[in-house]
Amino acid sequence: MGWITRTFSSSIGKKMLMAASGSFLGLFVLVHLAGNSSSLLGRTTFLAYADYLLSLGFLIPVFEILLLIIFCTHVTLALLLFFENRRARPERYAVVKSRGGSTLASQSMLYSGSVILIFLGVHLRNFHFISQKQPLADLIRTTLDNPVVGSFYIIGVLALGLHLSHGFWSLCQTFGLAHPKYTRTLDKKAAVFGLAVGLLFALIPVFVLFFPGFLR
Secondary structure, rough: OOOHHHHHHOOHHHHHHHHHHHHHHHHOOOOHHHHHHHHHOOOHHHHHHHHHHHHHHOOHHHHHHHHHHHHHHHHHHHHHHHHHHHHHHHOOOOOOOOOOOOOOOHHOOOOOOHHHHHHHHHHHHHHHOOOOOOOOHHHHHHOOOOOOOOOOHHHHHHHHHHHHHHHHHHHHHOOOOOOOHHHHHHHHHHHHHHHHHHHHHHHHHHHHHOOOOOOO
């Protein structure tokens, strides 16, 4: 267990573990996005996807527990690194120079992460911690048809996209997959990736709010 202690006690070790946990969470988000996107193909296709998930049986709670552990690890490491950075640099620089990786996404990671945490709690309350008495397609419609709830979901998934864009950039930096020569290209790719994820997720509440026939 000594290597675990050494890893958690070093800044680079925390960054690598956070990047690894973030990679797993990002992969889950992409799989979740692929499944949710089946709703754009119609009610029948989406319900077939929902039925497939239910057919996985005991694997679902096992995966949920694993996901919870990784999520808590990611959040804990993020907070530890944030406070370490604050202690190392208690005062802000008088001048902030433009540099690779310094973007809206990187500067708002704490805020976007906080929004995601709140969004996740609301999302689980609406779709997970309930007694399912109606088809998932109908549950989505009745939940997101409320303009306040639908708008909140749009904000939540856009914050997720923003968070993922810097997460993708940071992952490449942490594991040495980036090079100063390609910093601008990497910034653009990360931004496009995050924007695409956020907008694709946002299509569902947008369609529910503005297209009455969606998922009927």
